[in-house]
Structure formats: C-alpha cells, structure tokens
Amino acid sequence: MRPVAVIGIGQTKVDEHWDKSLRDLAGDAMLAAMEDAGMPDIQAVYVGNMMSGSANHQQHLGAYIADWVGLRYAEAFRVEAACSSAAVSFRTAVMAVASGEVDSAIAVAAEKMSDSPTAEITAQLATAADSDWELDQGVSFVALNALLMRRYMFEYGWHHEDFANFSINAHANGAHNPYARFQEPISASTYLKAPMVCDPINLMDASPMGDGAAALIVVPLERAPIIPGRPVIRVLGSGAATDTLSLHNRPEGLWLTAAEKSAKQAYSIAGLTPSDIDLFEVHDAFTIMAALSLEACGFAERGQGVRLALDNQITPIGKVPIATRGGLKARGHPVGATGLYQLVEVVQQLRCEAGDTQVPDARIGMAQNIGGSGSNIVIHILGAE
C-alpha cells in the first residue's frame, strides 16, 4: 500500500445557503481545495452525501459535480453511510490512491438541508436508523440518542449539567472559526436553561443541521509538493467498522464497538496509541456521543468520558483537545458533509493555521465520523512531517 498525503483543503461556511445550490456549494469547496493544492486537474472525485436524492431531487452527484469544476471525464461517484458519508469519501479516495488505480483524488462532501421543510428532513435523517426495527416504532434520531444519554446517566451516576463543557468548549472554539455556523460563545447558564428537545437532550446537547461542503485532495506521498513553511500532511492510519443498525441488538448499548474497532485499526496501521494524538475531532452530534466516543477510542475509562469535559481537558490546551474549530455543535452538522469538515480542521491544526484555537505543537490529529447511532464509524489519523 503506497503512502498517501493530503495536499489541499477547502470548505464553505456552514449556514442556511438560500442563494446556493448543492452544486454551487460542492464546487466552491472543491475549487478552494484545488487552489490550495495548486492542482487544477484531478483524476477522481468521490462525493460524500446522505440525502440529495430526497432533499434535492438529485442523485448521481459524481457526474453532477465533476463537470461543474472543470473535471469533465474524471472518475466520479457518490458514497453514502448516513452522517458518516464524508469520512467514507475520504477513505475511498485514500484507498483509490493507495491502490495505484488513480494518482490524484478529491474527496468532496456536500449537503443542502435548508431547502426541505424540517419535518421532512427529520424523516430523512431517520432513514439512517433501522426502518424495520426502529422507525416502525416511531422513534426519531434524537430520541435514540436521548435513550442512550438517559441510560448513561443512570448507569454511571452523571447528571445533565456534567455534560455542559462539551457544548461550552465547542461554542468557545467555534467563535474563532469563520466557517462555523455559530460563532458566539455560550455560558453554563445558556446550557442549563436551553429548551428541552428530547429529555435529557436539550438544544445545547444537540448539533445544528445546515448546508455546507468541504473537500480534501490526496496524492501519493512521493508526489506531495514541498512548500516552505508548510508541513507535508500524511495519512497515517484509516479504520472503518460497522455495528448493528438498531440499538436494541447490541450486547452493550453504551459501548460503541465500531468506534473501538475502527480506532484500533487506525492506531495499529499508524503504530500509535491514544496518548500520541494531539487533537481529536470527535463526532459530537450529541454530547452523549462525544462522551461515548472518548471512551471507545481509548481516551477515557468506561463511563468516564464526561470526566474529561468536567476537568477541562477537552479545550485546545487540554489533554485531549476536541471540537477545536467548533465541532458538530458549533461549526454545524451538515450531515453527509461533516466528516470532511473534521478532516479539513485537522489539517488546519497540523499546518498551524488554526489561529486562536491552535493546539500547541500539534503534530498528529485524529478525526472520527459516525453514521447512525454508532452503526458506522470511520477514523482517520493524519500527521505533519
């Protein structure tokens, strides 16, 4: 397997983009990445997206997008794994370049959710859960996470306010990210008084949807240009694993086995352990998912993920910096695009381009993208060389 490097990144602000189509958004992110890489011609385009078929009445996003940015005739197709679609597009690009089948690839992920009524989007998001066993019971996606959070609080004795710092840290960091949907810090009081969405998940436990696109360009490591003052960003490890689609089927509901397996796979390929990771862009779609992920990926003991937040260890200067650019909570969660925002942000950190939320001496960063209630998890570890 030949080593792979990231040579370009691009993103659009996460927002309600009433004046832009899905094609515009994807194109903007791709053109930004192509300019960043100084590379106008690319062989393959792998598009991450969850719901364009229903939300935008457009499938076949590969051809839809490739020609738009001048890559007519390039290989191009879409990948989908619900909220983890974006990281899957990056993994596909890495495997394609590693295999030798292509010499340059762009992973681009885009989602445009604002065009559909929220009730419709909620129904479409629910297609990430199990239609046979979960949706037929009328449970929504946030309700599944609320069940997990309630159980976690019961099992390990935590209270709702113990989760506050996940949200506070994300918003504090998002305040410094011009691409974030929300750029205002929040206080503990804002968290505690936020309207309830689905008990115990309140508005500050949940990430906002939005429209957005992000892109990364990968090439074989030996073809990565040497640019003074900018490190070469290498893909050190990649891992992916699924779990049962429905929560009730899992022997341990509070353990994200797919997170554990995908992380171990990536650590093993990279020859690293959790203590080597300088920052971790975790999939904090809900505060409970951040806590469970920190545990399954080896950063905290079982039931103790919340402790890292309580002890202020998740800030950019903490032991395990997470959501350093706002995370899903403040940067926003345009579902099928989120995983590439995370990877773009890891690259920004490794290039020391993260401004006020720069993690000191960041050399190794990890990103974790979750689809469904932990039913597909993809991990990437990048390193600055």
Place this chain on the structure above:
Amino acid sequence: MRPVAVIGIGQTKVDEHWDKSLRDLAGDAMLAAMEDAGMPDIQAVYVGNMMSGSANHQQHLGAYIADWVGLRYAEAFRVEAACSSAAVSFRTAVMAVASGEVDSAIAVAAEKMSDSPTAEITAQLATAADSDWELDQGVSFVALNALLMRRYMFEYGWHHEDFANFSINAHANGAHNPYARFQEPISASTYLKAPMVCDPINLMDASPMGDGAAALIVVPLERAPIIPGRPVIRVLGSGAATDTLSLHNRPEGLWLTAAEKSAKQAYSIAGLTPSDIDLFEVHDAFTIMAALSLEACGFAERGQGVRLALDNQITPIGKVPIATRGGLKARGHPVGATGLYQLVEVVQQLRCEAGDTQVPDARIGMAQNIGGSGSNIVIHILGAE
C-alpha cells in the same frame, strides 16, 4: 497494485419480490456468493444501490445489510452513481483489495423498486439526469434516450426495425436464464408491434425495472483457492469515467465519450484490444444505448453499432456476443443492482456455467455499466486463468 480475483458469485431472480425486503434480497445474494466462495467471513461490504432512501425509506445500507448476513463489525458503506451504482461497488471492492487496506471484500448491489408507485419510481429515476438543466424541462429518462435514438436514425439513416435484433437476442438468451425477469423468446413481429413508450422507443426497446440483488466476492489473486474444474477468475482491467450530466452540454451527442475513455483505460491496464473480448455484457437499458456502446467501446465504427445486430453478430456464437444471459432487456434492470448481474454473468461464462447460451471458449469477458445518459460509465474486464 496487487492483482485481484473473483472467488464467489450470487444473485436472486429479477422479479417483483412482494414477499422480500431490500435486506432479504441483498442478504440472499450475499449468502449465495459466500457459499459459492466457501467464505463465511469477509472484511468489507460495498453496497451498490440507487434509490433506497426514497423508494424504501432506508439509507445507510452498509450497516443495514452487513449485520444481516453475519458480518457484524465489517467495514460497510453504500456507493451510488444512478444506474451504474453496482459496477461502482465492484470497482470500490477491487480498489480496496488492491490497496491492501482489506484482504477480502464483497460487492453487493440491490434495488427494490416494486414497493413504490410507478409514477414515483419514474420521478426517482429522473434524479439520475440533471435537475437544473433537464428535469426542469419536464423530460423523463426514457425521453432523453428517445431523443438520442431519433437523432441517431436521422444522422446514420437507420430505421426503427434495424434495432430489432438487440431485443430479440436478449430475450432469446434470457429464455435460458432462470434468474431473468422474462424467460420467453420474442419474434420480430413482437418487436415491430410493441406499444410505443416514447417515440421511437417502444416497449421492446426498453428494459424492465424490477427487484433484485447480486454479489461478488474479491480477494488478492494469490489467495484465490484452486478448485479442480473451475478456472481462477482474475480482474484484468477496470476503468471509470464521467461525462456531462446533461446531454445538451456534449460536443457530440451521439458519442459516448465516457464509454470510450473507461474502455480504453480498462483495455490499457489489461493489455487487450476489443478483438480479444470473447463476450461483452453491454448496458442495453435501451437498444440505442447498446448500439452507441458497441461503437464507443471499439466494436463497431461510428454509426454502425446497429450493423452488428443486423448481421447476427451479437448472439452467443457471433463475433461480439452481448446480453448473453438476457441483458438489461430480458434479465431485467433493477437499476442500482444491474452492474453486478452483468459481472456475475461474465463469471458464469468464464466458468462455462452458462448452459444453453454458453459462449464457446470464453476466456475474457467485459461488462459495461452506464449511469444516466452515458454520464458515468464503468468497465471491467475479467479473465479465466
């Protein structure tokens, strides 16, 4: 890039499967392939499907399907490129194994179209075309192909009846395939008198939709088991290319540039030319697509694809056997699953398991899967060793 072999195939009959869900269909094909390969454990599952989000209210098919067949925790995600989704799943599997990232992968493709009203399915199929430039004009997918066929007849002087043998050959071959949706031969008179769908495309020019699933298992060539009496099936070449999503944007509307480019790419990797190909499972969604594909892939001169049919050169004993197990026309076209049926059929031919429609001395077979009106085309060449 390490060489890759196909070691197992499975499929379900293309039909209206009122008693089976998408999960059942995909599972049946996968379990058949796993039994054929003698391999109960597989590392990765790549799922081809076009419209489950809208037609079946279920996305996230990777996790949905992997656990169902006992592959809990395997890597699994979906790929989509409209009608070419299935071949993309195979290409993804080949690249993943070639890269060394995984050592075994199953490409499975499934589509369940019968559950939705036909008018809804027609609208969903149209999402394979360009929503901005084509769908807004009210043109359906068959109408786009009718425009191509009308123009082709005008430019090259062919008449509608000249296309008859594409349909007659497909149905003659499908009559011997127990997995085909239609297993009755048709006469020239049936073709000529068929009801008009969208002038000049009549019912016998168009392929039927349906429910179905097919699967293939790939491993590194050196791990392919040696089974007496069965050749090792090697992936000799793979190619993929896109074109503009909308027809009006192409400089030459009657030339499938993506077919030419993907075929040349696959020929080049395989070190072969069209004359080396013993059979060609062509994407005959409409008779005009078969003619255009034969030309762009190098089997006929420009405007002369129809001549091969007229001269009876497309039968299993002809110069360029196509649709040897019924093709899209008679085996059926469960859109996102079709490309893997084609590859399963190529493997059947190379194993000499094609019964009454066996191509004599078949050693090298090619499959071509088209998404949209030629806007994504994926080619694979397999060889018996």
